[in-house]
Amino acid sequence: MTFEPLSRESVSDQVFGRLRDAVVAGRYAAGDPLPSERELAAAFGVNRHAIREALRRLQQLGLVRVSQGGATRVQDWRATAGLDLAMTLAAAEDVLPVATLNRDVLEMRACIGADAARLCAERAEPSARDLIARAVEEYAAAVPDLARMAEADLALWRRIVEGSGNIAYLLAFNSLTAGALAVGHMPPQRRTAELLDVAAHRRLSELIGAGDAAGAEGAARALLSAAVAAETESPRP
Amino acid sequence: MTFEPLSRESVSDQVFGRLRDAVVAGRYAAGDPLPSERELAAAFGVNRHAIREALRRLQQLGLVRVSQGGATRVQDWRATAGLDLAMTLAAAEDVLPVATLNRDVLEMRACIGADAARLCAERAEPSARDLIARAVEEYAAAVPDLARMAEADLALWRRIVEGSGNIAYLLAFNSLTAGALAVGHMPPQRRTAELLDVAAHRRLSELIGAGDAAGAEGAARALLSAAVAAETESPRP
DNA sequence: CCAAAGCGACTGGTCCAACCAGTTGACGGG
DNA sequence: CCCGTCAACTGGTTGGACCAGTCGCTTTGG
Numbered sequence: 001m002t003f004e005p006l007s008r009e010s011v012s013d014q015v016f017g018r019l020r021d022a023v024v025a026g027r028y029a030a031g032d033p034l035p036s037e038r039e040l041a042a043a044f045g046v047n048r049h050a051i052r053e054a055l056r057r058l059q060q061l062g063l064v065r066v067s068q069g070g071a072t073r074v075q076d077w078r079a080t081a082g083l084d085l086a087m088t089l090a091a092a093e094d095v096l097p098v099a100t101l102n103r104d105v106l107e108m109r110a111c112i113g114a115d116a117a118r119l120c121a122e123r124a125e126p127s128a129r130d131l132i133a134r135a136v137e138e139y140a141a142a143v144p145d146l147a148r149m150a151e152a153d154l155a156l157w158r159r160i161v162e163g164s165g166n167i168a169y170l171l172a173f174n175s176l177t178a179g180a181l182a183v184g185h186m187p188p189q190r191r192t193a194e195l196l197d198v199a200a201h202r203r204l205s206e207l208i209g210a211g212d213a214a215g216a217e218g219a220a221r222a223l224l225s226a227a228v229a230a231e232t233e234s235p236r237p
Numbered sequence: 238m239t240f241e242p243l244s245r246e247s248v249s250d251q252v253f254g255r256l257r258d259a260v261v262a263g264r265y266a267a268g269d270p271l272p273s274e275r276e277l278a279a280a281f282g283v284n285r286h287a288i289r290e291a292l293r294r295l296q297q298l299g300l301v302r303v304s305q306g307g308a309t310r311v312q313d314w315r316a317t318a319g320l321d322l323a324m325t326l327a328a329a330e331d332v333l334p335v336a337t338l339n340r341d342v343l344e345m346r347a348c349i350g351a352d353a354a355r356l357c358a359e360r361a362e363p364s365a366r367d368l369i370a371r372a373v374e375e376y377a378a379a380v381p382d383l384a385r386m387a388e389a390d391l392a393l394w395r396r397i398v399e400g401s402g403n404i405a406y407l408l409a410f411n412s413l414t415a416g417a418l419a420v421g422h423m424p425p426q427r428r429t430a431e432l433l434d435v436a437a438h439r440r441l442s443e444l445i446g447a448g449d450a451a452g453a454e455g456a457a458r459a460l461l462s463a464a465v466a467a468e469t470e471s472p473r474p
Numbered sequence: 475c476c477a478a479a480g481c482g483a484c485t486g487g488t489c490c491a492a493c494c495a496g497t498t499g500a501c502g503g504g
Numbered sequence: 505c506c507c508g509t510c511a512a513c514t515g516g517t518t519g520g521a522c523c524a525g526t527c528g529c530t531t532t533g534g
Contacts, residue, residue, distance in 0.1 A: 010516065010517090011516080012293070037486065038485090047518050047519075049286055049516095049517075050516090050517070050518090052286075052487085053289065053290055057293055057294060057297050060297060060298070060325070061297070061321075062415070066486070067485090067486075067525090067526085068247075068486045068525050069485050069487095069525035070525085070526055071484095078399075078407060079411065080411060081408055081411055082320060082408055082409075082415065083320040083321065083408040084297070084319035084321035084412075085408055086405055086408055087319050088297070096404070100402075101404060101405070103403075104406070105405050107356070107403055107405070107406075108403065108409065111349060112345070158316075166340075166341040167315075167338060167341050168320065168323055168338070168344070169344075171319055171323055172345065172409060174299065174316065174318060175320045175321075247487065249488095270514095274514085275514090275515095284488060284489045284490075286487095287489090289515085289516090292515095303515070304496090304514090304515075305495065305516060306498080306513085307497055307514060308513095308515090309515080
């Protein structure tokens with residue numbers, strides 16, 4: 001018998017979540033001042049320090065701008081927030097349309113995955129190519145178990161992105177896979193076809209191993225863009 | 238006579254910066270415990286709350302994992318940090334090789350920019366296409382002034398990414414352009430050729446306006462990948 | 475009368491001191 | 505030898521005080 005971990009979210013985490021959702025959902029217009037820290041503390045019934053911790057995190061996400069003496073103002077997150085915002089967003093339909101965000105994430109995954117495969121074929125160290133070959137075998141060995149295959153598939157792609165030697169791609173990969181909305185937690189049926197195509201994964205690994213940049217890019221794109229098309233056609237399974 | 242603003246960086250900002258650099262530079266191994274908040278407060282000579290604010294931000298970046306009762310442990314940022322990390326990194330050679338990061342950012346820019354142009358040509362609203370056409374004109378009107386051209390170019394690309402309707406691309410664009418190392422602050426000579434090619438920008442806008450997805454993607458890629466090649470050949474100007 | 479200096483009444487920034495709430499490990503009884 | 509207990513950590517939260525900027529109103533000087 002297993003229990004879900006109770007809501008042990010710290011106070012400042014809860015405040016952070018509430019304010020983040022309020023801002024992303026547009027309940028404050030860009031440029032509007034947030035209530036003062038003291039007011040927020042009273043409103044949430046918590047200490048001011050908890051509010052401050054939440055506000056610093058919102059500031060780092062690019063959702064608000066705090067300035068000493070002046071008010072803390074809401075920013076236009078579409079202009080100032082970074083990709084990590086997607087990582088922290090809960091899958092709440094009332095904050096952002098989930099279906100669109102899923103499609104967007106899959107599109108970005110295809111775009112970056114294909115280019116990472118290309119770069120990986122171009123300039124990965126032999127040891128990195130070995131790791132990829134091995135990851136493919138682990139993935140193939142998991143074959144009947146969809147959950148394990150998904151996990152191994154993610155590990156394989158991480159190896160490929162690492163092999164590309166592009167830190168920006170690696171960080172973006174982390175952002176995309178870490179969120180609740182991310183590729184890893186996506187309804188698996190969307191990616192079943194992709195996940196089951198062991199032959200295509202093997203081919204991709206071989207092309208990378210052989211240094212065929214164009215071939216690897218094409219193989220990766222073919223593998224990754226099927227899910228985009230599926231999500232676009234019928235966003236809600 | 239103008240003065241640069243003095244170091245008004247708040248205490249917790251400074252603590253955040255120091256710890257972030259220490260972690261990214263690898264002065265703590267992944268899994269290592271950070272000193273306790275009380276120790277850090279004593280070491281930096283500041284209050285514990287300042288340390289806490291910094292640690293919460295580090296946690297959000299994915300650099301550390303804090304857990305009540307246990308120690309705050311350093312994480313492997315290459316596995317857990319999101320793209321926003323690149324946004325906050327100062328251009329300090331001793332933290333990460335700047336040349337490589339520049340190349341990486343330019344590569345990602347080319348990859349996402351090309352796909353955004355494709356999607357924009359495919360599914361942007363007519364009003365969005367108008368905005369792009371207008372942005373191109375503003376860019377062309379700035380012609381002799383390189384600084385203004387760079388600014389207008391950035392605004393144009395923002396319109397294109399917005400027109401793609403992909404939120405992930407938009408947030409990634411923000412991450413890439415917001416950092417100190419970002420495209421906007423890059424040594425301009427790297428992108429002079431790209432910036433001066435008014436005709437190519439016009440063609441790109443027309444292809445998007447005409448809904449030619451493949452053409453727009455090709456034009457964007459051609460425009461954006463020149464800087465990548467330049468950066469790769471001679472990283473230090 | 476109007477502008478500019480000045481003065482409060484805000485805002486966020488920092489600190490102190492205490493206590494609550496988990497985790498960890500060592501110590502002692504079974 | 506194993507296992508419960510407990511003390512000494514860890515981070516989490518609170519209250520209150522004060523510093524440091526900003527903003528707007530009021531008073532003052534032209």
